[in-house]
Amino acid sequence: AIxxxxxxxxxxxxxxxxxxxxQRCGIEVLGVVPDKxxxxxxxxxxxxxxxxxxxxxGRDHLDQLVxxxxxxxxxxxxxxxxxxxxxxxxxxxxxDRTDLILTALETMPSVIIxxxxxxxxxxxxxxxxxxxxxxxxxxxxxxxxxMRLEHLNGRITPSPTxxxxxxxxxxxxxxxxxxxRILEGYADWKRKxxxxxxx
Numbered sequence: 001a002i003x004x005x006x007x008x009x010x011x012x013x014x015x016x017x018x019x020x021x022x023q024r025c026g027i028e029v030l031g032v033v034p035d036k037x038x039x040x041x042x043x044x045x046x047x048x049x050x051x052x053x054x055x056x057x058g059r060d061h062l063d064q065l066v067x068x069x070x071x072x073x074x075x076x077x078x079x080x081x082x083x084x085x086x087x088x089x090x091x092x093x094x095x096d097r098t099d100l101i102l103t104a105l106e107t108m109p110s111v112i113i114x115x116x117x118x119x120x121x122x123x124x125x126x127x128x129x130x131x132x133x134x135x136x137x138x139x140x141x142x143x144x145x146x147m148r149l150e151h152l153n154g155r156i157t158p159s160p161t162x163x164x165x166x167x168x169x170x171x172x173x174x175x176x177x178x179x180x181r182i183l184e185g186y187a188d189w190k191r192k193x194x195x196x197x198x199x
Contacts, residue, residue: 002031002177031177038168041065042152044111044134047090050152051113051138051145057125058134063163064110066090069149071142076103083107092145095120095137105131115142 001022006014011034019029045062048055055062070086072079072093083091083104091109093100095118104112105127111134114120119137128135138145173179 001027001029002033003029004033005035006032008034028181030181031173033172033176036168036172037067038065039165041067043165044090044136046152047111047113047149048134048136050148051136051140053113053136053138056114056120056135056137057128058111058132061132061134064088064134065164066110069146070109071146072097072100072104073142074100076100079103080107083109090149092142094118094142095124098124102127105133109133111136113138113145115140115145 003014003018011032014032019032022029042065043062044058044064044066047053047066048062065088067088068086068090070082070089070091072091074082076099079100080103083089084107087108088110090111090113091101091104092113092115093104094116095101095114098121101112101114101120101124105124108131112124112128113136115138117137117139120135125135140148
């Protein structure tokens, strides 16, 4: 068995208490893997795909992970408090909110999503390129955009830009899973089963 999605604060308890109980019951524990939020976070590219968005800036940074969503329908001053708490989020607003978008860019969101097919000013695109923050333009209104993102939320989708997730999975398997024992078990099973069958 591999115990997966274990909260970090429960990791030692699972290793020291639960694993031995399972072992005594004849269940070999081959790993205790902690929950990693990064694995369920989506990349900007995945957001782009589900939103059918046009990339206006930051094309080389579509592999950024997105940690939540923030809708900008307020003054820049009011938004600043929320933006400072939401570093790495997707900031969603209309393209005509130049002051708000420039404020958001200062707080380093993972992506700016502009709704309603409203193109932003050149100032916004220049600032986004300089900071390496992708800007996506979507044809939907804000509500529809958020609903489409909620549909994607928590799904892990294969993507060419998911390099970080793949690297993290490799590291986690190496650290938390007895993969050598898994391979040995597979080799033993294959040898006993004589797989593939002869003739």
